[in-house]
Amino acid sequence: MSLMRHWQKTFKDAGATSDTPKRVLVVGGTINQQQLLALIGASLSEDMKALGEIKSVEAKADLKGALIPKYADYVARLRAEDWQHELLTTYMIWLFDIGRIEAALELGLYCVRKDIPMPERFTRETYVVVADSVLEWAVAEFEADRSPEPFFSTVFGFVDGMNSASPWDLPDKLRAKFYRLAGLLEDKAGRLEAAEACLIQAAALGAQVKTKLGAVQKSLDEKTN
Template sequence: MRDTPISRHLKKIAATPVDAGQPVGAATRMQARAQDLMRAKLATDQQRLKATKSIARKIEIKREVLPDYAAYVAEVLAQDAGTQDDVLLTLMVWLIDVGSIDAALAIAQYAIRHGLAMPAPFERSLAEVIAESIAETPDVPAGLLARAIELTDGHDMVDQVRAKLYKAYGLAIAADSPATAADALRRALALNDKIGVKRDIARIEASISVSGKSGKDADT
């Protein structure tokens, strides 16, 4: 984390123990003060992003500023207060945007467990944002896609969004686990018949068939 006045202040907050004699909610109030500071910084960073037209440059800016929020995120997750936190949820999306899926999923797990809601201008639910954003990120490891599926399972969302996540997972594991991949792609197709996986399913099924025949030939 870069050494800035904000980072030093957050480290001081994070290092300050909550006295057992303090009234209940002292930790939450401390977190609220840190959140106010982060909200002001976030507004500044969002203005910078708004003034930038290039998507690639926007991602560079997010990657540049995200370390400034690291201590705050760590403290919120450690305190586990579960209060609505628009700053935290925005940072979750930014982490996905820069490809830090593991870090984003840590926030996502906290947010879903506490029933947090996505802030404006996001129109989709928390589960939908997690599923769609991760599904649309290139080259996400299969294990992280599986975590996203598990995390959002049982949460209501439009079928097209869940289909994207199953498609991404199926394609990610096609080489190593073709049977499971075919099942995931069939699930995606059942949710959205325009998801574009029919050829992938046919290709994987053909490879499974060839592998099965090769195995039988080897046994004879």
């Protein structure tokens, strides 16, 4: 099975440095749910405070990278027990921020399926954050002449409803960006009809794609004449 088909099948139903705090978490033993969640919350609060005190984006990313292995077992435990905790969506954001797109998207779609909300400091729904994060990464990949697949198409399937009963309810500006990139990818692959359809939808949502759409339509005319 190709990587693309694996992702489409898997998510069809979705949607330590010296500055690191020294709190130690214990996964095993007889600790109960309430105790474990409280312990995770206290440790996470310390680490978020440490992150908040760092001004450098690069240094923040370095600390997030160090925190990933610290919390990996707790993320796995929360998922295995089907418990909700802000660590799950926080961990997802860290993964996106350090460029671990596959792990970030897998966890993100899990959080969407389980209706796990973003931490209180966020004003957007989890699926909107997932969509925006993947799009930002995908645009950067495309502009660097690298393929954003299969991750872009996986999320685009939720944007246009192919991977869910109904499309994700995203702001029009964000949806427009998805259709724009989809059109550019289809054009690059030589699928002009699909490119035209995506770019028309992008334009209808307010994207500035007039020049590219005109070029695609001109190529289609030349192809049929």
